[in-house]
Each structure stands twice: as C-alpha cells, then as structure tokens.
Amino acid sequence: ERVRFVITDNAYQYADIVDVSTEDVSGYIVELYKREFEAVKRGEPLFKVDDSTLKRELSALNEELKALISKKRELQEKLSRLKEQLPEEVKASELQVESLKGELLSYEERLKETEVKYSVLLKSARASLSAAQKSFEASKVNLERMERKFKRYGELYKRRVISSQQFEDIKSAYYLALSQFESSRANLEVAREKLKEAEAFKYTVNSLKAQVLSIRKKLGVLKSQLSVRKADLRRIGEIEASINEISHRINSLKEKVERLKILISHTLVRAPISGLIAKRWKERGDYVSPGLPVYSIYDPNHFYVLAWVDESDIGYVEPGEGVEVKLETCEGSFKGKVISVGTSAGSVFALIPRDTSQGEYVRVTQRVPVKIRVFNVPLKCIKPGTNASVKISKD
Numbered sequence: 001e002r003v004r005f006v007i008t009d010n011a012y013q014y015a016d017i018v019d020v021s022t023e024d025v026s027g028y029i030v031e032l033y034k035r036e037f038e039a040v041k042r043g044e045p046l047f048k049v050d051d052s053t054l055k056r057e058l059s060a061l062n063e064e065l066k067a068l069i070s071k072k073r074e075l076q077e078k079l080s081r082l083k084e085q086l087p088e089e090v091k092a093s094e095l096q097v098e099s100l101k102g103e104l105l106s107y108e109e110r111l112k113e114t115e116v117k118y119s120v121l122l123k124s125a126r127a128s129l130s131a132a133q134k135s136f137e138a139s140k141v142n143l144e145r146m147e148r149k150f151k152r153y154g155e156l157y158k159r160r161v162i163s164s165q166q167f168e169d170i171k172s173a174y175y176l177a178l179s180q181f182e183s184s185r186a187n188l189e190v191a192r193e194k195l196k197e198a199e200a201f202k203y204t205v206n207s208l209k210a211q212v213l214s215i216r217k218k219l220g221v222l223k224s225q226l227s228v229r230k231a232d233l234r235r236i237g238e239i240e241a242s243i244n245e246i247s248h249r250i251n252s253l254k255e256k257v258e259r260l261k262i263l264i265s266h267t268l269v270r271a272p273i274s275g276l277i278a279k280r281w282k283e284r285g286d287y288v289s290p291g292l293p294v295y296s297i298y299d300p301n302h303f304y305v306l307a308w309v310d311e312s313d314i315g316y317v318e319p320g321e322g323v324e325v326k327l328e329t330c331e332g333s334f335k336g337k338v339i340s341v342g343t344s345a346g347s348v349f350a351l352i353p354r355d356t357s358q359g360e361y362v363r364v365t366q367r368v369p370v371k372i373r374v375f376n377v378p379l380k381c382i383k384p385g386t387n388a389s390v391k392i393s394k395d
Contacts, residue, residue: 014384043271
C-alpha cells in the first residue's frame with residue numbers, strides 16, 4: 001500500500017487560534033462573560049476591564065472643556081460688542097471731548113473778561129467812594145464852620161453891627177455850604193451803591209468759575225472714558241489671540257475626550273470571531289494589559305490537519321490532491337484536499353537546530369509540513385491538537 005500511497009500518522013488537527021486581549025487599555029478584570037469550551041459568536045462580550053479611572057478622567061476633561069467653551073463664548077460676545085459698538089463709542093466720545101473743550105474755552109474767556117471787569121469796577125468804585133467820602137467830610141466841616149459863622153453874623157446883624165449886605169453874603173455862603181454838603185452826601189450814597197454793585201459782580205465771577213470747574217470735571221471724566229475705550233479697542237487683537245489659544249485648547253481636549261471614549265469602549269472586549277473558547281487564561285480580579293491573552297478562541301469551521309511527510313515522499317504531494325484522513329476523535333475516514341505544501345523541513349525552525357559544522361555521521365529523515373482541508377467533519381470530532389493519520393495517492 002505504501003507503494004501506491006504516501007501514508008503518515010504524524011499528523012494533527014490544527015486550527016488558527018486567536019488570542020484575545022485588550023487592544024490599548026490596562027486594568028483589573030471586573031467581569032468574565034464566557035466559560036472555557038463555550039461557543040461564542042463574533043461581537044459577543046467576552047470580558048470587561050475596570051473603567052472607573054478612565055471615566056473619572058473623562059468627567060474631569062468634560063468639565064474643563066465646558067469651562068473653556070463658556071469662556072470662549074464670553075470672549076466672542078465681548079469681541080463682537082467691541083467690534084460693533086466700540087468704534088462708534090470712541091468717535092462719539094472724541095466729538096464730545098472736542099465739543100466740551102470748545103465750551104470750556106468759551107467759558108474760560110468769559111471768566112477772564114469778567115474777572116478783569118470785576119477788578120476794574122471794584123477799583124473804580126472804591127476810588128469813587130474814597131473821593132466821595134473825603135468830599136463829604138470836607139463839605140461837612142465847611143458846613144459846620146459856615147453854620148457857626150452864619151449864626152454869629154445873625155446876632156451881629158440884629159445889633160446892627162454889620163450891614164444888611166454883609167449878612168446876605170454870609171447867608172448865601174451858608175446855603176451854598178449846605179447845598180454842597182447835601183450834594184456830597186448824595187454822591188457818597190451813590191458811591192456806596194456802586195461799590196455794592198461792583199462787589200455783587202463777584203457772584204457772576206464765582207458762577208462762571210463754578211461752571212468752568214464743572215466743565216473741567218466733566219471733560220476729565222470723558223477723557224478717562226475715552227482712554228478706556230481706546231484701550232479696549234487695542235485689546236481686540238489680544239482678545240482674538242486669546243480666542244485662538246482657547247480654540248486650540250478646546251480642540252486638543254476634544255481629541256483627548258474622544259480618545260478616552262474609545263479607550264472606555266475598549267474596556268468591553270468582544271469576540272473577534274465566531275467559534276469556541278479553547279482556553280480562559282484569566283479570572284475576575286486579575287490584571288490585564290495589551291498583549292496578555294484573556295481568552296483563546298478558534299473557529300472549528302476553519303480547522304485543518306497538518307501532516308508531516310517524509311522528505312522521500314514529499315515529491316508525490318501537490319496542492320489540490322485528494323486525501324483520505326482518519327481522525328482519532330472519530331470513527332471512519334473523511335475526504336480532504338491538500339491546501340499547501342511546506343517549502344522547508346520542520347527542523348529549520350527547531351529551537352536547537354542541527355550542528356552541521358563538523359559534518360553529520362547519522363542521517364535523520366526530515367519531514368515537510370503539508371496542510372490539509374478535511375470535509376464534512378462533525379463538530380464533536382474537531383479537537384485541535386489531537387492525532388490524525390493521512391493517506392495520499394502517489395498517482
């Protein structure tokens with residue numbers, strides 16, 4: 001039979017086993033959803049890693065992101081207001097300042113003229129009053145003298161000591177002195193009234209001073225407001241720079257948030273394929289990190305038999321050839337087909353390769369792997385790692 005067939009019992013069931021681990025998160029396992037040897041469908045949850053730390057980080061990032069978005073909105077509103085209203089406000093304030101400057105100049109000129117006028121009036125009134133006072137005193141002294149003389153001459157005239165003409169002359173002189181006294185007294189009253197009028201003019205001066213002071217204060221306030229508005233106008237560039245900086249920070253935080261969301265979603269690990277759980281490596285509470293398997297899964301629908309064929313027979317084996325396979329896990333034989341033939345002997349990949357540096361004295365038959373697809377095998381018979389034997393026709 002070995003003349004017509006390539007026969008080997010150095011064959012085993014194999015399947016492509018997928019080790020399932022976390023993709024990019026580490027942590028303690030809080031839930032395991034599948035037991036060993038249990039069937040699983042693609043997409044079903046396998047295990048859950050503690051995500052509490054990631055969720056706290058996500059919450060903190062969301063709070064920071066919310067605060068930045070609020071701050072950006074406030075700055076944008078302020079910037080909009082500055083751009084829309086501030087130029088008009090600055091222009092209006094400048095016009096008000098110029099108008100008030102003109103008004104202040106007008107009042108200052110009026111005040112200066114009024115102060116000069118007040119000074120002249122006061123000086124003139126005081127001089128007039130002094131002259132009127134002196135004239136009044138002189139006329140009073142003269143009147144008193146003439147009154148005494150008039151009385152004496154009257155006594156002399158009664159005794160016929162003086163003539164009638166002499167008495168009339170004295171009488172005329174007396175009434176002239178009396179008239180001069182009355183006139184000087186009237187002039188004194190007029191001078192006093194003029195002095196009062198001149199002194200009252202001071203109220204006009206004080207009123208103008210108060211108005212000038214009020215305008216100066218108002219002008220100072222307007223100038224201060226104008227300076228603030230101009231400073232705000234210069235701050236437009238600063239606010240725009242702040243908004244750009246916050247925007248970059250927001251984008252960076254959004255990327256971090258999305259990354260954390262992805263990491264949180266990766267804490268629930270799902271089956272990458274449909275198949276059977278071959279091995280569960282971890283238990284609840286164990287620590288897992290990327291690359292450390294928690295489950296090993298294989299798909300029984302894609303199992304194959306790997307046969308090791310002697311190097312002397314490998315020339316008879318070609319891909320596509322029919323194969324008769326016997327599995328130790330089942331009774332009877334199954335049809336199969338060669339999928340591929342190895343390109344090197346298995347010894348090439350041995351952990352301790354042969355040392356041929358001194359030449360070999362013992363010849364050892366090498367074997368080449370042949371991959372075989374087996375058809376219509378019941379699920380209960382598929383046990384990766386179990387023995388099999390194959391028979392391939394040499395024809």
